[in-house]
Amino acid sequence: MKINAQRLLENLDRYAQIGKKGRIGVERIALSKEDKEARDLLKTQMTDAGLEVHIDQLGNMIGLRKGKSEGKPVAFGSHLDTVYSGGRYDGALGVLAGLELIHTLNDNHIETDKPLALVNFTNEEGVRFAPDMMGSHVYAGKADLSEILKSSAYDDPNETVGSCLKSIGYAGKMKPGAIEFDSFYELHIEQGPVLELEQINIGVVELVQGIYWTRYVIKGEANHAGTTPLYYRKDAGFASAKVQQFVGEYARKRDSRVLTTVGSVKFSPGAINIVPESAAFTLDVRSTDETLLKEAQKDIDAYINDVVASDKLLLEREEMVRFGPVRFPLAMTDSVQHATKSLGLTYKRMPSGAGHDAQMMASFCPSTMIFIPSVKGISHNVEEYSHDHDVENGANVLLAAVLGKSGIG
Amino acid sequence: MKINAQRLLENLDRYAQIGKKGRIGVERIALSKEDKEARDLLKTQMTDAGLEVHIDQLGNMIGLRKGKSEGKPVAFGSHLDTVYSGGRYDGALGVLAGLELIHTLNDNHIETDKPLALVNFTNEEGVRFAPDMMGSHVYAGKADLSEILKSSAYDDPNETVGSCLKSIGYAGKMKPGAIEFDSFYELHIEQGPVLELEQINIGVVELVQGIYWTRYVIKGEANHAGTTPLYYRKDAGFASAKVQQFVGEYARKRDSRVLTTVGSVKFSPGAINIVPESAAFTLDVRSTDETLLKEAQKDIDAYINDVVASDKLLLEREEMVRFGPVRFPLAMTDSVQHATKSLGLTYKRMPSGAGHDAQMMASFCPSTMIFIPSVKGISHNVEEYSHDHDVENGANVLLAAVLGKSGIG
Structure with missing residues (x-):
């Protein structure tokens, strides 16, 4: 079973129109009207895909897909916000590959043993409101929600995370962390040049620097x-x-x-x-x-x-x-390595140089990341680019790893 | 014969009100309305002191005082413009000590052998229009007037030196350099810490770096x-x-x-x-x-x-x-040294670290400079300060040096 690459690429391009900047870039700052537009689209797509959508008090979005068992869901996702003059892959790839995973299971009428959860974390980039990795930080219970809601914009002290969440309609009722996860996978672009230089398909992320x-x-x-x-x-x-x-x-x-x-x-x-x-x-x-x-x-x-x-x-x-550095559990990285090998792709066990939501989730549940090559290592830039076949490979590894973890009865 | 220190200090303070900034500072950018106001006051004061005022095509102001002979005048002066957030001494001291020199001669009913010329050069600082030392540069015939008149403001390409000269009413008829000088003296603050640290009254400026x-x-x-x-x-x-x-x-x-x-x-x-x-x-x-x-x-x-x-x-x-470095003629520096010694003041032969109008005039006529101590070497700053007794000493040295050069019949 493979994902539908055409559908995933079209969806990536669809989201890239929301806050489009430059030829292929995107500027979709957390809690902006572009962020709202992307969230609204995701909510619709999650609902259409049969997911039960939960919004927590910090605006983190979780789409639940029932499993045969009642246990904790295997979670995956990333974030839809970007930096100023950002790219179309950083964050969006992890969310939309997760959505594609759901579509693929729906196409194939597959019910997993464990439930699944597709996650879009709020404000990973932290460019307008500090700190970065905000949604996952709070979801993992490592930061005080009421303090974070008071965090004001760098460019306007009158706008806070709380007031902006309300104005875009994403101040949910659920307590962050209320839905516990079995595990968490984040597919992401490498944002560095190593995989491309060494001509390797997949980075199995062992730890975050x-x-x-x-x-x-x-x-x-x-x-x-x-x-x-x-x-x-x-x-x-x-x-x-x-x-x-x-x-x-x-x-x-x-x-x-x-x-x-x-x-x-x-x-x-x-x-x-x-x-x-x-x-x-x-x-x-x-x-x-x-x-x-x-x-x-x-x-x-x-x-x-x-x-x-x-x-x-x-x-x-x-x-x-x-x-401090965050090391992902061997069982998690091995599950990604196994999925990669099963698809006949090459891999490298490597650290992540950048911070990611998975690093915050690591204290909440067993977590890890999957990297695909970034052309010339360019990221946080409108020229950020990953080849279509790498996007496809990454999404297939995510699918295989998640299925390995959630089980198909 | 000595200058009237009270009158000079009061006049310095009067000009310092035009564009006053901070406690004792001044912001009087070349060709601004503050510059116009200071020029108007100087023109009035020159005329009241019996000088014949000439304005050249670049707005340089020259006040002529007749001598017993018809020769070239002994000139002295500096500039009335300042940098942004500048001080009250840089430039104004040289002009106003020159005016005080004229007043002192008038009080004492003295007619010098050679004529005298008090000069206010346009735009020495060059903060809004390039280049700096503009007026003296053109007066000395080292730059092309028509090119300089086209120089536009850093902050507004529609404003040129020519248009601003017209709008403040200082686009004169006289060709720059038309009045030749016997010699040129410029009294200035040191703008460095050496004289104060070494407790010396007067800097005899041998050259400009x-x-x-x-x-x-x-x-x-x-x-x-x-x-x-x-x-x-x-x-x-x-x-x-x-x-x-x-x-x-x-x-x-x-x-x-x-x-x-x-x-x-x-x-x-x-x-x-x-x-x-x-x-x-x-x-x-x-x-x-x-x-x-x-x-x-x-x-x-x-x-x-x-x-x-x-x-x-x-x-x-x-x-x-x-x-390149500009060395002043020995006859000129010796005339300042002699004047300083005759007043019982201490002196140091030294270079000027900063650029000055006298450096431009050096190619036009024998020139030199007289420095007085700057407290803590602070300059180009609203806190720029020189002690009253040093201002007085400097003006007296200027008077003695000019009289030595122009001769009292």
């Missing part, structure tokens, strides 16, 4: 670049350059077992002839190994403190994200 | 910070960090005989979890020694090219400013 995000501001003194001798300068920019170089070399010295990135730097006042008064920069540190992750953060902080002290500067530091 | 400004954009590829292996990255940010550090260390290795500054850095897209696609940064290189200046620029460019090549990146490079 730990992620530490920190924001720093080094503060010195603004001075005239032509009239201020070096001994008189408190050059926040030069100090930040030393830090950026240290951070860049750090990962290279550790053979990529730790990834370190400075993605944003801004000098103030930022004039060609003024010694920078302040340098604000961000640090992204990732590792699959929690010990290395903590050590890297500590080493970099120690270096920053040394530079700031020796250059007589001041430092502000804000910890934005501290997620 | 050469200034090279260059803008670079290193271009790589935007990639996900979590999913992109190091070997796959084209990290424009890391490359720029290496350059910034090289630039910062360059001056330090040369004992400040070359000053190097990266004042502005911006990564794009500038997100915490995206490897920077591009890094735009500026380079300010200065030296009193043209050989060192050229060598520094060459060394830094070579390093940038190496980094860009080895990291497989692309480079855009724009030369914005290339001014």
Whole structure:
């Protein structure tokens, strides 16, 4: 039994029209009118496919399909929201491949042993409301719903998650987490170049890297670049350059077992002839190994403190994200590997470099992910693309893995 | 004979009300309505002081005072425009001390041998219309007037120097440079910390540093910070960090005989979890020694090219400013030194780190500058301040130097 690739691709394209941006891209920010339109379509499609639709208090959507037994459903899905100028696959693929799975079972008149649950989590991207992975975070019971509902938009303090959920009509009654899951599968694009470079069909995701995000501001003194001798300068920019170089070399010295990135730097006042008064920069540190992750953060902080002290500067530091690595259970990853092999596809056991809903669900039920190749690794970009045959392969692996877990009587 | 310090300080304060910003600061952008208001006041004050006012086609204002002879006038002055959020001394001090000099001669019924000329140059700062030092540049015959009149505002392409001159009523008839000068003196604040730190009254300015400004954009590829292996990255940010550090260390290795500054850095897209696609940064290189200046620029460019090549990146490079060092004639600096000593004040022969109108006038007539201390070296800032006694000293040195040059019959 295989999914209907034509139907899945057409449906992906249909959703990609909602918030279409660029040639093939999408901008569908969580809780926007485009998000509402996509949710409305999904609700209709779920209902038409015979699913019983539940909306929880954070707007997470769950479509239940009965099984022969009364147990917990095998769940699968992802999210329909995107980043600004995003792609058509990130999130939508996992939801729509799940819907295609349901359609395929309906076409083949198959009733699974365990019930099934198709999930669309609210606000995975977190671009307008913090934190990201919001829906799965709350569903897994790791964040306080009432606090999250008060989270306000970065661009408008008067709009909160709660008020926007109401205005798009997705403030449901169900308590998040009320429907327990047997397990959770998330099909997703890799968002990196590895599978394509190594010409592998499927990534069996063993774990999600730990992620530490920190924001720093080094503060010195603004001075005239032509009239201020070096001994008189408190050059926040030069100090930040030393830090950026240290951070860049750090990962290279550790053979990529730790990834370190400075993605944003801004000098103030930022004039060609003024010694920078302040340098604000961000640090992204990732590792699959929690010990290395903590050590890297500590080493970099120690270096920053040394530079700031020796250059007589001041430092502000804000910890934005501290997620440890999440390892998926062997039984789950083996179920994906088995499904992949049964379809005659090649695979690679690999970590996920990005954060995903499955990482949050891992504390709620046995979870894992299935990756398909991303062309040139491009993602979070309107040019994000995965080949049709890879989309098809991914959806078939999802189907096979879910059927293996839920059982066909 | 001494100037009237009370009158000069009151006049400085009167002009500081035109475009007042902050507690003691001023924002009086060239060719703005504030500039017009200050020019109108100066024209009135010049006329009241018995000067014959000439306005040239670029709005440069020259107030002539007859001498016993018919020769070229000894000129002095500076500019009345400021940067955004500027100070009350930068430019205005040189103009108003010059006016005070005229008042003092009038009070004492003194007629000099040579005529005198008080000058207010148009748009020295260049913050809204490029280039800076515009009025003196054109007056010295180093730039084409018709091209300069077409220069449009950074913030409004419909406003040009020519249209703004007309709208404020300062598009004069006289050809720039038509009145030749015997010599030119410019009294100015140091805009650096040296005189204050060394507790010296007067800076005898021997030369103006050469200034090279260059803008670079290193271009790589935007990639996900979590999913992109190091070997796959084209990290424009890391490359720029290496350059910034090289630039910062360059001056330090040369004992400040070359000053190097990266004042502005911006990564794009500038997100915490995206490897920077591009890094735009500026380079300010200065030296009193043209050989060192050229060598520094060459060394830094070579390093940038190496980094860009080895990291497989692309480079855009724009030369914005290339001014070689300008040395003032010994006879001019000696005249200031002699005047300073005659007043019992301490002095230091020093370079100017910043660019000034006198640097442009140097190719037109023998020129030099007189510096007074800037508190904490702060300038181009609403907190710019010089002590009253230093203002008084500076104006007295200007008076003594001008009288020495023009002669009292």
